[in-house]
Amino acid sequence: MPTGVALRDPRQRLFDAAERVLLRAGATGLTSRAVTDEAGVAKGVLHRHFGDFDAFLVELVLDRIARVDARAGRLRAKVGAGAVVDNLTSVLLESFDRVMIAIVVLVVARDEVRTRLRAAGTARFPLVGEAVAMVAGYLAAERDLGRLAADADVDALAPTVIGAAQLLFTERHDTSPEPEAVRKVVVTVLAGVLSA
Template sequence: MPTGVALRDVREQLFDAAERVLLRDGPSALTSRAVTAEAGCAKGVLHRHFTDFDDFLAELVRDRAARIEGRAAELRGVAGTGDIADHLAEALSDLFGSVAVAIVGLVVSRDELRARLRRTTPTGVPILTEATAMIAGYLAAERALGRLVPDADPDTLAPMLVGTGHLLFADRKGTPPTPETVHRAVRAFLAGVVSQAPR
C-alpha cells in the first residue's frame, strides 16, 4: 500500500513543505508530522534522511542561509550601476519578503535548534548574519567605487540596515510593507553616506 507521493529530491521537497507550514501556521506548528503531511509522504521519510527533527531544521536553516550567500554575489555584481537605494531596497524586500523572517522566528523559538546551529555558526543569528554580510559586501564595493563617502563603515551600516528591514517585515500575520515604504527607509538611512560626486 503506498504511503505517499514519490519524492524526486527528498530534502528539497521536505524543506519546501516546512517553509509552507512555517509561513502558514508559525514555528509552533512545525512538527515532523506536519512537514511530512504537507509533503505528502510517510513520516519515516524525514527520519531516513535526518537523524532527528532538529537535525532537519538545522539543515533547512543552513540551506536557506546558503541561498543568501548566492544572492550576495549578485548584489555585489551591480555595484557601480543604478541607484544604491534601489539595489538595497530590492535586496531587503527579496530577503525579508521570503521565508527569512519566519526562519529567524523559528531559530529564536527552539533552544535545541539554536544549540545545533551554534556548532557551525558560533555567533549571530543565522539568516540575519548572512544578510548582514551580503549588505556589508555590497556597501564595501560601492565605497571602493567612490559612490559612498570614504568614511562610510559597511560593517556598522549593514547590521543597522538589516535590522531596519527585519523590523519592517517582522509582523508575520500583518500586511507587508509596500516597496515605497522599504525604499523610503533605505533612502533615509543612506542620507549623508552616498557620495555627492561619485567617480
C-alpha cells in the same frame, strides 16, 4: 503513502512543506508530523534523510542561508552599477519574504537548532547575520568605488539597514511592505554617506 514509491527530491519536498506549515501555523506548529503530513509522506521519510527533527530544521535554515549567499553574489555583481539605494531596496524586498521572517522566529525559538547552526559555522544570529554580511560587503565595495563617503561605517550601516527592514516586514502578517517604504528606510539609513 505506499512504501517503495520513489520520491523526486524528498529533501526539497520536505523543505517546501515545512515552509508552508511555518506560514500557516508558525514556529510552534512546526512539528515532524505536521511537515510529513503536509508533504504527503510517511514520517520515516524525514528520518531517513535527516538524523532527527532538529537536524532537519538546521538543514532548512542552511538552505535559506545558501539563498542569501547566492543573493549576495548577485548584489556584488551590481557594484558600481545602478543606484546604491535601488540596489539595496531590491535585495531587501527579495530577501525578506514571509518565509524568511518565520524561519528567523523559528531560530530564535529553538535553542538546539541555534546551537547546531553555530557549530556549523553560521553567523551568531543565523540567517540575519548572513544578510547583514551581504549588505556590509556590498556597501564596502561601493565605498571603495567612491559611491559612499570614505568614512562610511559599513559595519554599523549594514545591521541598521537589515534591522529596520526586518521590522518593516515583521509588522506585516500577510503582506509585504510597499517598496517605497523599504526604499525610505534605505535612504534614511544611508543619509549623509551617499556620494552625489
